[in-house]
Structure formats: C-alpha cells, structure tokens
Amino acid sequence: MIIKIDLRSEIPIYTQLQNSIIEGIVSGDLKPAEPLPSVRAMASDLGVNMHTVNKAYNFLRQDGFIQIHRQKGVVINPEGMPEVTSEYLIKFKQEIRPIIAEALCRGMEQKDFNRFCEELFTNLQKKRG
Amino acid sequence: MIIKIDLRSEIPIYTQLQNSIIEGIVSGDLKPAEPLPSVRAMASDLGVNMHTVNKAYNFLRQDGFIQIHRQKGVVINPEGMPEVTSEYLIKFKQEIRPIIAEALCRGMEQKDFNRFCEELFTNLQKKRG
Numbered sequence: 001m002i003i004k005i006d007l008r009s010e011i012p013i014y015t016q017l018q019n020s021i022i023e024g025i026v027s028g029d030l031k032p033a034e035p036l037p038s039v040r041a042m043a044s045d046l047g048v049n050m051h052t053v054n055k056a057y058n059f060l061r062q063d064g065f066i067q068i069h070r071q072k073g074v075v076i077n078p079e080g081m082p083e084v085t086s087e088y089l090i091k092f093k094q095e096i097r098p099i100i101a102e103a104l105c106r107g108m109e110q111k112d113f114n115r116f117c118e119e120l121f122t123n124l125q126k127k128r129g
Numbered sequence: 130m131i132i133k134i135d136l137r138s139e140i141p142i143y144t145q146l147q148n149s150i151i152e153g154i155v156s157g158d159l160k161p162a163e164p165l166p167s168v169r170a171m172a173s174d175l176g177v178n179m180h181t182v183n184k185a186y187n188f189l190r191q192d193g194f195i196q197i198h199r200q201k202g203v204v205i206n207p208e209g210m211p212e213v214t215s216e217y218l219i220k221f222k223q224e225i226r227p228i229i230a231e232a233l234c235r236g237m238e239q240k241d242f243n244r245f246c247e248e249l250f251t252n253l254q255k256k257r258g
Binding site: 011015018019022023025026065081082083084088089092093094095096097098099100101102103104105106107108110112113114116117118120121124125 | 140144147148151152154155194210211212213217218221222223224225226227228229230231232233234235236237239241242243245246247249250253254
C-alpha cells in the first residue's frame with residue numbers, strides 16, 4: 001500500500017501516518033496480520049525521523065490497530081479491530097465538535113453536511129466492496 | 130462568555146482558543162461587533178503565552194471570524210461570518226475524513242454516526258434558539 005505524507009501540511013507527520021494506516025485498513029489494502037515495515041524501514045521510505053514513525057506506531061498499538069512483536073515485527077492486529085468504546089466516543093465527539101461548529105458558523109446546512117459525510121463513507125470503503 | 134482551555138489536552142492551546150471562540154459565535158454568546166479581550170488580557174485571563182493568543186487571533190482574522198483594529202481592538206466580524214467556500218470545503222473534508230475512517234474501522238454504523246452529529250448540531254445551536 002502507498003502511504004501518503006504531506007511534509008508541508010499543518011497536520012503532524014505522525015498523525016498523517018496514523019491516519020494513512022487506518023485508511024489502509026478501512027479500504028482493505030491492509031488486512032489483519034499483514035506486516036508493516038519496521039520503524040527504521042518506514043522512516044527511511046518516507047524520509048522522516050524514526051521517532052515520528054515510533055510515535056505513530058505506539059498510538060496505533062495502544063488503540064489496538066496494530067501489534068508490535070520482537071520477532072514478527074509490526075502487523076495489523078490479527079485479532080480484529082478495536083470497537084466503539086465509551087472512551088472512544090468521547091474522543092470522537094471532541095474531534096468532530098469543532099468541525100461542526102465551524103460548519104455551522106459558515107452557514108453549512110445539516111443536509112449538506114450529511115451528504116459530504118456520506119460521500120466520505122462511500123469513498124473510504126470503496127475498495128472493500 | 131467563558132473560554133474553556135484544557136492545558137493537559139493534546140490539542141494545541143491556540144486551536145482550543147479558536148474553537149472556543151467559534152463555538153461562542155455559533156451559540157450566540159458572541160455577537161457580531163462584540164469586543165474580545167486584547168491579546169494581553171486574554172493571555173493573562175487564561176494564564177497562557179501572548180504568542181498563543183496572537184496565533185489564534187491571527188487565524189481567526191485570516192478566516193474572517195474576527196477583525197483586529199488598532200483603535201477598536203478585537204471584535205467579532207461585524208460584517209458577518211465567512212461562507213462555505215471551495216477552499217474551506219477542501220479543509221473540511223481533510224479534517225473529517227480521518228475521523229470517519231477511524232469510525233468505520235471500529236465498526237461504527239453510518240446511522241449512529243449521523244445521530245451523534247445531529248446531537249452536536251442541536252447542542253451547539255441550543256442557546257441561539
């Protein structure tokens with residue numbers, strides 16, 4: 001799978017890397033138990049610091065998206081994905097709240113908001129079909 | 130209006146401040162032409178660096194939410210709010226895309242996603258009514 005990183009973006013690189021891997025899982029590009037490059041290899045591929053990759057991998061491991069083994073290396077969690085927990089829902093609402101606030105401030109209608117989200121739902125799952 | 134800042138949050142303080150002011154506008158707490166504290170006063174009130182407040186105010190000014198005058202100081206844009214531009218829509222989709230990706234990865238259903246968003250739409254506008 002191709003990891004896309006925008007070095008000029010305001011979004012931290014470790015966040016972009018996390019997002020890219022999660023999108024890979026959603027699209028079906030990255031399957032359970034599939035190996036990911038080692039921290040060193042990923043850092044070298046992307047031309048970023050090893051610390052950055054480490055940070056992304058650690059967050060993904062904490063949340064249960066990947067496993068990190070001494071021998072087997074880094075793999076997409078073979079036991080399945082984390083679920084919608086109450087802890088996650090708090091984070092989810094914290095993240096989406098300011099986006100909705102700005103949309104409202106700019107006069108976006110809820111039906112348009114829903115349509116844009118539906119497009120993204122479809123788009124992200126497209127390859128899974 | 131009360132600005133809520135969480136110093137322990139992973140979200141940068143200038144972003145929290147921006148979000149808080151936008152929420153204030155959406156709720157109707159902050160009305161067009163209403164003055165905001167000066168950079169110095171806001172920094173002192175929140176116990177944060179003036180540079181942090183400056184950064185938040187500058188982003189809000191660039192986007193058209195506030196105006197900054199030498200004499201009148203900082204005010205909520207009296208000429209109205211910025212609109213849903215094509216540039217904004219690109220940012221909007223970039224911001225919401227990883228949130229939807231993670232929700233999908235965790236198996237959230239679209240109807241639940243829509244319900245959570247509807248709650249936030251209602252909640253954010255509550256005081257306006």
